[in-house]
Amino acid sequence: xxxxxxxxxxxxxxxxxxRTDLRGARLVTxxxxxxxxxxxxxxxxxxxxxxxxxxxxxxxxxxPVRDPDAIAEAVLTALGGRETVLRGSTAExxxxxxxxxxxxxxxxxxxxxxxxxxxxxxxxxEHVVDAAATLVETLLLECPHVTVLATSREPLGVPGxxxxxxxxxxxxxxxxxxxxxxxxxxxGFRTEADPEACAEICRRLxxxxxxxxxxxxxxxxxxxxxxxxxxxxxxxxxxxxxRTVLPRQQALRAVVDWSWDLLDDxxxxxxxxLSVFSGGCELDQAEAVCADGDAEPAARLVDPRDxxxxxxxxxxxxxxxxxxxxxxxxxxxxxxxxxxxxxxxxDEAGERSAAERRHLVAYRELARTADPxxxxxxxxxxxxxxxxxxDNVRTALRRAVAARDEHEALCLVLSMYWFxxxxxxxxxxxxxSKAASxxxxxxxxxxxxxxPALRERCTDAPPPMSPEQLAEARREAWIIHFACxxxxxxxxxxxxxxxxxxxxxxxxxxxxxQVCRPPAASWFFALLVLGEYVQVNEVLEASVRSCxxxxxxxxxxxxxxxxxxxxxxxxxxxxxxxxxxxxxxALFTRLGDQWGVAEALSGRGEAYERLGxxxxxxxxxxxxxxxxxxxxxxxxxxxxxxRLAGVLLESDDDSLGEEGEDAEAMLYxxxxxxxxxxxxxxxxxxxxxxxxxxxxxRVEEAREQIRALRGTFEQWAPSFFCGMIxxxxxxxxxxxxxxxxxxxxxxxxxxGMRSDPxxxxxxxxxxxxxxATVAEAxxxxxxxxxxxxxxxxxxxxxxxxxxxxxxxxxxxxRAARAARTELxxxxxxxxxxxxxxLTPDEAATLAxxxxxxxxxxx
Numbered sequence: 001x002x003x004x005x006x007x008x009x010x011x012x013x014x015x016x017x018x019r020t021d022l023r024g025a026r027l028v029t030x031x032x033x034x035x036x037x038x039x040x041x042x043x044x045x046x047x048x049x050x051x052x053x054x055x056x057x058x059x060x061x062x063x064p065v066r067d068p069d070a071i072a073e074a075v076l077t078a079l080g081g082r083e084t085v086l087r088g089s090t091a092e093x094x095x096x097x098x099x100x101x102x103x104x105x106x107x108x109x110x111x112x113x114x115x116x117x118x119x120x121x122x123x124x125x126e127h128v129v130d131a132a133a134t135l136v137e138t139l140l141l142e143c144p145h146v147t148v149l150a151t152s153r154e155p156l157g158v159p160g161x162x163x164x165x166x167x168x169x170x171x172x173x174x175x176x177x178x179x180x181x182x183x184x185x186x187x188g189f190r191t192e193a194d195p196e197a198c199a200e201i202c203r204r205l206x207x208x209x210x211x212x213x214x215x216x217x218x219x220x221x222x223x224x225x226x227x228x229x230x231x232x233x234x235x236x237x238x239x240x241x242x243r244t245v246l247p248r249q250q251a252l253r254a255v256v257d258w259s260w261d262l263l264d265d266x267x268x269x270x271x272x273x274l275s276v277f278s279g280g281c282e283l284d285q286a287e288a289v290c291a292d293g294d295a296e297p298a299a300r301l302v303d304p305r306d307x308x309x310x311x312x313x314x315x316x317x318x319x320x321x322x323x324x325x326x327x328x329x330x331x332x333x334x335x336x337x338x339x340x341x342x343x344x345x346x347d348e349a350g351e352r353s354a355a356e357r358r359h360l361v362a363y364r365e366l367a368r369t370a371d372p373x374x375x376x377x378x379x380x381x382x383x384x385x386x387x388x389x390x391d392n393v394r395t396a397l398r399r400a401v402a403a404r405d406e407h408e409a410l411c412l413v414l415s416m417y418w419f420x421x422x423x424x425x426x427x428x429x430x431x432x433s434k435a436a437s438x439x440x441x442x443x444x445x446x447x448x449x450x451x452p453a454l455r456e457r458c459t460d461a462p463p464p465m466s467p468e469q470l471a472e473a474r475r476e477a478w479i480i481h482f483a484c485x486x487x488x489x490x491x492x493x494x495x496x497x498x499x500x501x502x503x504x505x506x507x508x509x510x511x512x513x514q515v516c517r518p519p520a521a522s523w524f525f526a527l528l529v530l531g532e533y534v535q536v537n538e539v540l541e542a543s544v545r546s547c548x549x550x551x552x553x554x555x556x557x558x559x560x561x562x563x564x565x566x567x568x569x570x571x572x573x574x575x576x577x578x579x580x581x582x583x584x585x586a587l588f589t590r591l592g593d594q595w596g597v598a599e600a601l602s603g604r605g606e607a608y609e610r611l612g613x614x615x616x617x618x619x620x621x622x623x624x625x626x627x628x629x630x631x632x633x634x635x636x637x638x639x640x641x642x643r644l645a646g647v648l649l650e651s652d653d654d655s656l657g658e659e660g661e662d663a664e665a666m667l668y669x670x671x672x673x674x675x676x677x678x679x680x681x682x683x684x685x686x687x688x689x690x691x692x693x694x695x696x697x698r699v700e701e702a703r704e705q706i707r708a709l710r711g712t713f714e715q716w717a718p719s720f721f722c723g724m725i726x727x728x729x730x731x732x733x734x735x736x737x738x739x740x741x742x743x744x745x746x747x748x749x750x751x752g753m754r755s756d757p758x759x760x761x762x763x764x765x766x767x768x769x770x771x772a773t774v775a776e777a778x779x780x781x782x783x784x785x786x787x788x789x790x791x792x793x794x795x796x797x798x799x800x801x802x803x804x805x806x807x808x809x810x811x812x813x814r815a816a817r818a819a820r821t822e823l824x825x826x827x828x829x830x831x832x833x834x835x836x837x838l839t840p841d842e843a844a845t846l847a848x849x850x851x852x853x854x855x856x857x858x
Contacts, residue, residue, distance in 0.1 A: 008044050009180055010173035011037070018045040018164055022052075022119075022147060025162035026140055029125075029150045032166030033318040033335060034255040035210030038151035039123050041166060046121050046149055053147070055118040063124040068131035072105035075122070075135065079112060106138055113143040120146060126153040126317065127262055133158050153259060153318040168207030168335070175202055177209060181216035189219055197224035204231045206335040211252055214238040234340060256341040259319055269301045270310045271319060271334075272349060275342035276359045279391035280333030282325060283308060288362040289355060326385060356399055363389065363396040364408055367415035368459050374418050375554050377592030380631055386419045387632070394428070401435045407463035409436040410473040415459045417480055417519050422595050424635030424677040426484050433480035443474040444503040451475060455513040455550075475507065476519045483522040501526040505535075510542030516555040521562070531757025540566065557587035557596055564603040568610055569763055571800030577607045594631050598624040602640055609647060610802035618647045622658075635681065638673035641666050642685040649692050650806050664692060683709060690728050691807050699736045706732065720759045723752035727770050731807070734773060739780030746774050747848045754844055765801040767844060768794060772812040774847045779818035786846065787819040788828050792835025793843035 018041070021028045030038045046057045060078035065071050113120075120139070125132040133156040139146050140158070150156060155163050169177060175191055178198055182189040191198040201224060205211040215238060218227055230237050238252040263271065273290040274281070281289070291304035302310065311332055314320040319338055325331035334342060346352050366389060370382045386393070393416060400408040413436045420429040451472060458465060458473040465473060482504075491497040504526040514520040524539045540563045547556035564580035567573030581604035588596030605620035621644035628636040645666035667685045674682025686705040693702035709725050727749035733742030753759045753767050771794040778787040791812060798804055804812075820828045838846065 009177045027161045035208040037209035053119045055116040057119045059121045068128045110142040117145040122150040154316040174207040194224045197228045200228040272342045272345040273355045276355045278395040285362045289358045360396045371415045406439040429484045433477045437477045453512045480519045510539045511546035516543045560584040568606045598627040612803035638670040638681040642670035719752040719756035723749040739777040743777040768797045769808045775815035776811045784819040784822040788831035789835035792832040793838040796836045
């Protein structure tokens with residue numbers, strides 16, 4: 001064993017495992033990709049256990065041996081047993097002439113080792129693997145006290161072999177290696193000076209020690225950032241290693257060339273075609289992409305039936321990494337260095353266009369197959385499958401868009417939309433729906449074009465689409481972008497924006513099959529923005545009827561859920577809302593749609609909240625959270641947790657909370673999660689926090705939430721949302737003892753919300769609730785008469801909306817006490833009764849009066 005000239009970094013667990021393996025097996029093979037550090041690890045492991053073998057540890061390097069018949073002689077030479085024998089009259093010469101085994105290196109080796117207690121390290125067996133296997137098997141059979149530690153890129157296949165995979169270095173250890181070798185190349189180098197670039201270098205070089213050492217040598221002339229930015233050309237960049245190592249270890253390309261040269265033509269074809277995948281693949285897609293699918297059988301280099309065996313061979317040769325995936329499957333991937341090399345070889349073979357086309361088709365078909373399965377009992381399995389292949393789908397989309405293949409791009413977008421929705425990939429939905437839409441004409445540019453009723457989905461069959469399906473696909477992609485992109489207020493209120501939304505609203509007819517299911521079901525958002533809330537009710541009614549008539553159970557469950565959510569916010573709608581939630585829950589349960597069950601439970605929980613049945617609401621939210629967490633519904637869980645927190649804060653009964661449930665902490669967590677995933681969760685949680693903190697008198701903390709909301713809402717939100725924030729801000733002023741400032745904001749909030757038709761659909765009760773807060777502010781500035789009238793109006797008008805938030809109830813009670821104290825019972829009751837007779841418009845007008853001074857008399 002030679003003395004090593006550099007330090008050994010990491011691998012403590014690997015060393016322990018190898019020591020254990022050497023106790024139980026006489027042949028241990030370290031298996032790994034080129035540059036993974038097998039040679040150094042084998043030597044460190046061997047030296048660490050040298051005291052177990054009285055006759056020593058011996059190293060035989062097989063990399064220089066090209067002739068398989070010469071490896072026994074090479075090992076014999078390494079052991080110091082090679083002799084030069086001249087045929088002649090000597091005794092040795094006479095024995096050689098008469099004994100054919102005397103000149104057989106393998107026989108000599110076995111004879112030399114027969115009685116020895118020794119460990120033999122055979123380094124780099126892969127290029128002579130058959131001969132190495134024969135040699136090792138002979139030694140193990142004829143030399144009972146010999147143990148062999150081999151390194152190879154594929155197993156030797158000898159009975160009793162124990163294979164120990166050598167994985168790339170984990171990130172922290174790889175960073176330590178870069179720091180150590182970088183400091184040797186450039187004194188004073190520290191990874192802490194640019195941790196991001198150094199981590200990127202280690203990650204993009206797959207944690208391969210050889211590649212990291214070659215990169216460290218470049219730090220003499222490049223900064224870590226410059227080096228990281230140039231790794232796309234890693235084979236040109238990473239050269240010039242130590243002159244004392246083997247030539248193939250002096251450059252990264254030579255390491256991979258060594259493995260490539262050991263492959264047959266079919267293995268090379270599969271390896272280079274694997275480079276078109278992003279993040280690996282499963283067997284079905286590998287068979288579809290790596291085989292010569294369109295060629296005549298006689299011209300095929302790779303038959304689809306042979307791909308599994310060829311992948312196995314590449315795994316054995318440490319060029320492909322295989323890992324379990326899903327129920328009973330395997331996933332195959334290339335290290336980034338191997339992938340870049342294989343990609344170059346794909347270009348050399350002139351196969352890129354065909355391979356990328358097969359890749360696009362394979363993942364379009366995967367997405368198309370998965371889409372309907374996301375609405376039933378296999379939902380979780382297919383969500384995980386699409387998540388694991390999301391990078392491949394993105395790559396397929398990128399290629400379809402680059403090729404301006406509108407049919408393929410639209411098919412992929414529509415097939416992936418429900419996955420994106422369930423897993424909270426809103427940015428993907430926004431980006432790719434826009435990219436696909438840009439490939440064709442604007443589907444809503446011309447008014448008066450009515451969409452035909454289409455029962456089939458646009459993705460029920462593979463492209464190309466029929467003219468009708470293509471037109472519908474364009475409309476649905478546009479709707480996805482509209483629903484996910486949160487268009488800004490200026491566009492929505494502009495002549496162009498409202499005109500386009502008007503065309504969208506008039507394109508479909510209520511009850512058409514496609515508007516009963518996503519994404520076209522979101523067309524009614526255009527009606528919401530346009531303020532046509534009466535028509536929204538008609539649309540949902542028509543969709544429910546249409547689904548019942550056609551027997552479309554999933555669509556019916558979804559439509560009932562949407563109607564439940566709308567009715568939860570409408571006066572007098574809670575009875576029907578609860579019925580819709582119950583039916584939706586029963587349908588989703590029967591269909592095995594776990595996401596749907598969680599959504600239906602959430603809808604019913606909201607109905608229970610409005611009805612004041614808080615314990616039942618909390619139970620539904622908890623069950624929904626459990627289901628959503630199991631499913632990995634990343635955007636669903638934070639909202640459900642925020643709703644549960646809201647229920648816990650509303651309750652005066654501490655028994656509602658379970659162990660470990662901290663409502664305020666849950667809201668802060670929901671804010672963080674919502675900001676990461678996008679959507680409305682963070683906003684909803686901030687509103688809850690502002691109310692909670694304001695109620696406790698922590699006004700400045702509450703105002704931090706208001707400031708964050710303003711920073712978001714003022715960029716895109718309609719008047720309703722801005723009015724809600726103004727009202728909350730006014731409530732905080734009142735709580736802080738600043739009733740005049742609060743009154744000004746509350747009046748602005750009521751005016752803004754009443755001017756926005758969206759208020760009537762999203763939260764018509766909000767204006768009513770602000771009446772109680774305005775009454776408290778009026779009491780604070782000496783207008784007890786107005787406060788009493790507003791309280792009378794509030795108590796009558798809030799009744800159809802069910803349960804009222806605790807902060808509003810407390811405002812109402814404080815205002816009533818103050819007004820009654822100032823006015824006396826008789827006057828208070830008279831003014832209160834007058835207020836009870838006011839219409840909503842009259843009450844809002846009274847709240848908005850500018851006569852803020854104290855009353856002259858009552």
